[in-house]
Amino acid sequence: MADHQPLLEQLKVVFFEEADEGLAVMESGLLELDPGSADSEAINGIFRAAHSIKGGAGTFGFAGISSFTHGMETLLDQIRSGQAQLTSPRIKALLHAVDHLRLLVEAARSGGKVDETRTDAVRKEIEREIEGHDTKVVPAVVATPGPDARPNVWSIIFEPNPAMMRSGNDPYLLLRELSSLGRATIEVDSTRLPPLEAFDPELIYLSWRIHLEGPRDEKTIREVFAWVEDECRLVIERQAAAPEVVVAVAPAQTNPTTPRPPQDPPVEQERRKTDLGSIRVSIDKVDALVNMVGELVITQSMLGQIERNFDLGKLSRLRDGLNQLERNTRELQESVMRIRMLPIRFIFSRFPRMVRDLSDQLGKDVELTMLGEGTELDKTVLEKLGDPLVHLVRNSVDHGVELPEQRRAAGKPGRGTITLEAFHQGSSIVIEIRDDGGGLKTDRILAKARAAGLIAADVQPNPEEINDLIFSPGLSTADKISDVSGRGVGLDVVRRNIRELGGNVSVSSEPGRGTTFTIRLPLTLAILDGQLIKVGDQTYILPLVSIVESIAMRPDQINAIAGRAEMYRLRDEYLPILRLHQTFGLAGGSQDHAGRLLVVVEGNGQRLGITVDDLLEQQQVVIKSLDTNFRRVDGVSGATILGDGTVALILDVAGLIAFAKGEGKKCSTTPTSSGRPWEAPQRRVDNI
């Protein structure tokens, strides 16, 4: 019906999301299945996913998807009922079908097209696997028989079983429906009625004889009684044909779902980026939000009461109220941010398949272990994290884990292990990709780096610095370019992508034991716990998590090394010092450290002392991107607007540490203006 179309259009979005989830469930479920031993709950889950996609596709007018899924559903149903064995060709066929189904869903979403011959090929592959497949698989479509041309008069006897109402069927409703088919005369037969004392109100003692003029065929009438055909005696007889006056109005089971025209012949499949769009939120999170708003309303009315007839005696109550308001606001903010959080499972789920395919292709034996899949992170981060992670996992399979014979020669089991783990650490999320392969070949990396001119011949970097070189542009250590990685996109792109998310990626490696890539990301992009610091007349913000401690500086603990580089002796450790006055080119920066504070910060496992004039308050700040309005500046991750309306830059600790190290190395050269990347945005922001 036409007025239902907008509704179906709206709900299509929900269907697509659900189909995506269903596909992920099917894929990960299939990958976990072992041929031979059928885990019934796993198969049930896969079956249900296929079943839901089929049902939804039919309802929302994607006949192609629905009929394609039908074969999968049939095969899965046979497997779960034990009618068909779970064999690896069957798993493979189902995986192919999942892949193809994904294309079909994507095409339906974007209005693109899928190669039909391919669809047929995959469908046939599935059909071959169906037990007794010679009985043709027909998509579930209700057949509409051509109506008999003659209008007719029918005599119907309907005698329900006494207990028919126990299935929730009411004879009155059946008779009402029957009457809607034409002109009906109904006679009741009450001869079976018992005496009153034996009467059970839950049983039916009546039966009916109906004279009906209208329906053209018996099927229409039988459909009225379809639900109770096992619970009654039903006799339907055709009487003499009625004179040609009756026009049958049979609102029977036609199938108004207009099937989509078959998808057009092979053209390239168009894939649309689905970055934006809706987000599904669990009821718990919404409930928490509603509670929070409730409390906020209470606080507001409390403050309102204080405000009426205010006198100084109410000051402490006002302060309490404001504290409560602050707490409410923070909790509300946290709840709202939590809505944007999704489990990392959404990206992890693609890896079992990928690792399996890749290791087959490379002749390797790799087991993938995934931990912390429920770790949640911001949706925006999650969406942009996919590509870098894929790259790193590919990299581990391709370059990390060795061939089985090499592994055995090195005294390790032939099967390699790659571990993907996600966990929270403070307000960051850490993702580790660990392999137990051969580790990085530092000598080879160094040789390549020298050849590429990244490292001067006389500089001898330490192992950590060498490892870090693999993130430099234009350095591929693979001896041969394989099909899997090394296609021009390097780890430098990975690092750039991760940095764009406000995070960082590092690598550590042990020869012969394996390599670990560590990605650190902020939990959410939008809000940060910050420590406000005063440098000269400027206020900056340091992320609270990166601060280790703050101390009053003692000039006698400062050692100048090789000219300008300075180290501070803190207990038994020497820390490089970064003077923010100088680095930022601020006026009034004297060389004298006396009276200043040293803030010890940590990033990427390294420490740095930053000299500041004062520590101001700690507060949560909303991060505004500088990149969108200006450009990316090393050492500054963004800006925020403070309570008094002034703009403060948020410092990027990892960037500052890298800068301080560069400063140390370049000590003999004159710093150029480009070595002061803060100046330009500084002025720019001041002008706001």
Place this chain on the structure above:
Amino acid sequence: MPTLLFAMASILAVDDSPSMRALVYATLTNAGHRVLQASDGVEALTVAKTEAVNLVLADVNMPNMDGITMVRELRMMSDYRFTPILMLTTESATDRKKEAKEAGATGWLVKPFDPEQLLATIRKVIT
């Protein structure tokens, strides 16, 4: 609106598929009914215990508790001995239909269905 011809009912929609629930919810709410939702049999029983439900629409294949077990459980509750329970099922699943009937289901609605078919079927069981 021909759909307002019958009285408003309290309908419990049970399906693990959010899009199906959304479709049922939107269609029936538009037609003036009150729609309660549950995503599996266990949830449905909880709702059925706390709310007065005039009609149950349930999927057959669901996690935790499937639709057929749910029907059996509902029929054991005194408030639901005669309540219409319609199964949302696929044409191919003839055996399941029979199983559902034996468990005490009233009837079924064959998937895929569109809003109009849903309303037509509901009309069959609402007085």
